[in-house]
């Protein structure tokens with residue numbers, strides 16, 4: 001059974017109006033997710049909400065549907081430049097997606113909505129706000145800009161939604177957020193969402209919410225159960241060929257590769273392009289139109305491999321992301337949870353593969369501590385030796401590399417290719433036990449890197465490179 005859904009209830013059971021049920025039918029949503037089942041009746045009743053939920057749990061509909069219904073139940077005009085609902089989101093991509101969700105769910109309810117974010121001209125955004133709107137979705141910086149220019153007025157907001165509060169704090173929006181909240185009427189309904197619950201998020205929620213209903217869809221910082229996680233221990237310099245091989249042989253569907261820096265993302269894009277792999281990149285140095293083009297290509301039926309940095313990838317809402325590859329592990333363990341939340345969404349299954357070099361091992365430990373369980377390893381920790389050992393003269397890479405023959409990953413890849421089952425996940429090497437990992441591999445380990453396809457020219461070249 002799919003753990004993401006609560007199929008015993010219907011949207012009609014939750015008290016949603018017929019025009020919303022029509023939109024949900026248009027969207028093809030058959031039954032509410034747990035957060036929707038828990039939140040919708042309470043938000044309809046006017047209660048504040050504190051939701052601990054990752055992306056992919058259906059949280060956008062959990063707040064958008066009941067708010068649209070409340071707006072319609074009391075259909076007053078917002079007044080010029082004003083909005084009745086304010087939704088704050090950390091990134092422009094997420095803001096745009098939330099806006100699109102409101103438009104989709106409100107299409108039979110005469111809802112008016114606007115979205116404002118930085119990085120593009122403000123003229124169209126200010127114009128959209130002129131008559132006033134039911135729902136304004138905004139990133140904090142641009143919103144404050146437009147408020148200061150008196151192009152937006154938030155003094156009569158009735159409903160406030162704060163989405164991805166943890167990310168807002170990570171991105172340094174705390175002061176902007178406090179300034180915005182100080183301008184809002186005290187009398188309002190507030191819905192607060194965060195994927196993780198560090199103390200700072202709790203404290204912020206306490207200042208903004210009154211007797212909230214608390215909804216937790218997953219235990220603290222637990223990634224969606226539909227994501228199959230694994231880690232490769234791999235020296236830095238072998239990451240690139242491993243990535244190329246994974247992309248060629250295993251991760252052939254819609255894939256996001258996470259790099260830590262914009263520079264790293266650009267370099268990776270150049271390297272993959274050289275290897276004949278079609279890519280698109282999305283990071284902070286890309287213009288809004290470049291990001292939109294990259295996302296549109298990624299949503300298409302022939303998606304390029306999307307190379308992303310954390311901030312840019314925040315809130316990418318694309319169904320059927322089959323693989324997330326962490327080319328580098330993030331410094332903050334929570335970021336890992338956000339990253340892998342890009343896959344395994346709303347009932348799909350997904351795989352998250354991480355590369356861990358020697359220097360990154362403390363980061364892996366922190367992630368596993370947060371998850372409260374080890375991430376299954378595809379090979380042995382000793383496959384990512386200390387840089388000094390790796391570079392010492394006379395230690396050939398060839399000799400250090402464990403034997404390849406008979407690898408279950410190889411067999412899995414071969415089976416997958418020959419059966420032509422494009423969507424199926426290949427068999428995996430058995431995960432190393434925590435004991436194996438601590439011991440640094442005293443037992444025989446599965447191969448560090450899955451072997452190349454025996455008779456492909458490109459694969460042979462990569463095998464040499466390894």
Ligand code: AMP
Nearest residue numbers: 029031032033055056057058059060346
């Ligand atoms: P979210 O957690 O809001 O980012 O939603 C993740 C994805 O799940 C989006 O693509 C939604 O369109 C989809 N979704 C949300 N609710 C449902 C539902 N009840 N049934 C099917 N898909 C849903």
